[in-house]
Amino acid sequence: MPGKLYILPNLLDEELDPAPFLPISVNAAVAKLDGLIAESEKMGRRYLRKFISHDEMAKCPLRVLNEHTSDINELIIPMEKGECWGLISDAGLACIADPGADLVWLAHQKKISVETFVGPSSLIMALQLSGLSGQQFSFHGYLPRDAADLEKKIKELERQPGAKIWIEAPYRSAKMLDQLLKTLQPSTKLCVAVNLTMATQRVVSQTVAHWKGKSFPLGKEPAVFLIQ
Amino acid sequence: MPGKLYILPNLLDEELDPAPFLPISVNAAVAKLDGLIAESEKMGRRYLRKFISHDEMAKCPLRVLNEHTSDINELIIPMEKGECWGLISDAGLACIADPGADLVWLAHQKKISVETFVGPSSLIMALQLSGLSGQQFSFHGYLPRDAADLEKKIKELERQPGAKIWIEAPYRSAKMLDQLLKTLQPSTKLCVAVNLTMATQRVVSQTVAHWKGKSFPLGKEPAVFLIQ
Incomplete structure (x- = not known):
């Protein structure tokens, strides 16, 4: 009888306490796992430590799934034999702006039956907090790094309908915001959501015209960008 | 001092127990509310009943926000005076495929400071469960009802990159699936996720060629459709 794949939610920051962000069904699911697939062994162990004892952890094998994983067929074998494995990404929801979809x-x-559990998604929380359209929206991953390509892409997204959402490496957040304020039309709505679920969380959602009169210190912090 | 707006998660079905789907921070937030904004008074009361006593409920005013609400300025006044109000939709996450963004x-x-809480989104759960791309995806609300317009829209979405997600009124779910199987190319990936989080949940994710050999009885059930 085939086993199960549980897509388990992680926190948006590993220092956080799970209780305010994850329902208790996640604890019960982790306790049932025969093994865990994570982006790295280190992050997998840190995750398990939040839910189960050191002894239980020692019995839970870990496998790695990230951009370097060439053969996902091997990862599925224990589930074909009837085992129940978990899948997490380093932060937030596996398969959403993170690896996992191919598995x-x-x-x-x-x-193999696949189940998922409620948890935090920075994209979805940012969209809710933005006041931009949740009736029509699109997620674009990372935009191009080359300045000319980036400018072109921003203009292209600005013309599309609905809310457009993307992320950036934290050390490039400030640069992205500068580029947006230079490129976007004054009437375009722009939301920047920084450090979501952390004590340092801040969300500003205004037209570009209003953004231009505003000081918004942005360090090397994880940010979600949204325009409409 | 301005108050707060809490965007609170609802369940995907009102009969469900909140514990497996909502973190305990939601209970604490509901207990702090000065009032609740819901799609209807009836649904607002049913929501409060899951978290607080009859006496507490009597002290919590309810206001309605739905497609008939003409003036949202009035809804914000108590928060301008320093109160903390909650916002829910009938199912899942307010502001995501549901009213709330304008508020x-x-x-x-x-x-006014806006906070959100982790909860179930049928779109995001469906995307995770589909195995389609979570690196690039778009949500399109409801597709056109007119048969010719619908066929055109399906073909247009099929050509776009990434995963495309939409919903349909439950009584039209079976009709939508028929139309998809008639219109899509054999190699296109199609996922249908039905009754998410309920005991009757089922998710099939296959190429259209594989779908055609399959029997998938679909009643008047809420479904999320995804193609790639």
Whole structure:
């Protein structure tokens, strides 16, 4: 009988306490795992430590799934034999702006049942907090790094309907904001959501015209960008 | 001092127990509310009943925000005076495929702090469970009802990059699936996620070629559709 793949939520910052952000069903699911697939062994262990004892952890094998993983077929074998494995990414929800989708697709082809659990997604929290359209929206991952390509992409997104959402490496957050204020039209709505779920969380959502009169110190912090 | 707007998660089905789907921070937030904004008074009361006593409920005023609400300025007044109000939609996350975004945008303009809480989103759960791309995706609300317009829209979405997600009124779910199987290319990936978080949940994710050999009885059930 085929096993199960549990897509488990992680926190948006590993220092956080899970209780305000994860429902108790996650604890029960982690306690049932025969193994865990994570972006790295270190992050996998840190995750398990939040839910189970050191002894239980020693019995829970870890496998790695990240951009260097060449063969996901091997990861699915224990589930084909009836085991129940978990899948997490380093932060937030696996398969959403993070690895995991290929493994889930393979699980469907192998008739392995896939379940997911409620947890924090920085994209979705940012969209809710932005006041931009949740009736029509699109997520674009990372935008191009080359300055000319980036400017072109920002203008292209600005013309599309609905809310457009993307992320950036924390050390480039300030540069992205500068570029947006230079490129966007004054009437375009711009939201920047920084350090979501952390004590330092801040969200500003204004037209570009209003943004220009505003000081918004932005360090090397994880940010979600939204325009409409 | 301006008050607060809490965007609170609802369940995907009102019969469910909140514990497996909502973190305990939601209980604490509901207990602090000075009032609740919901799509209808009835649904607002049913929500409060899950978290607070009858006596506490009697002290918590309810206001309605739905497609018939003409003046959202009035809804924000108590928060301008320092009160803390909650916002929910009938199911899942307010502001995501549901009303609320305009109120959040207004709150930003009035310097009212907005917070959100982790909860279930059928779109995001469906995307995770689909195995389609969570690196690039778009949500399109409801597609056109007219048969010719719908066919055109499906073909247009099929050509766009990434995962495309939409919803349909439950009584039209089976019709939508029929139309998809008629219109899409055999190699296109199609996922249908039905009754998410309920005991009757089922998710099938296959290429259209594989779907065609499959029987998938679909009643008047809430479904999320995804293609890539």
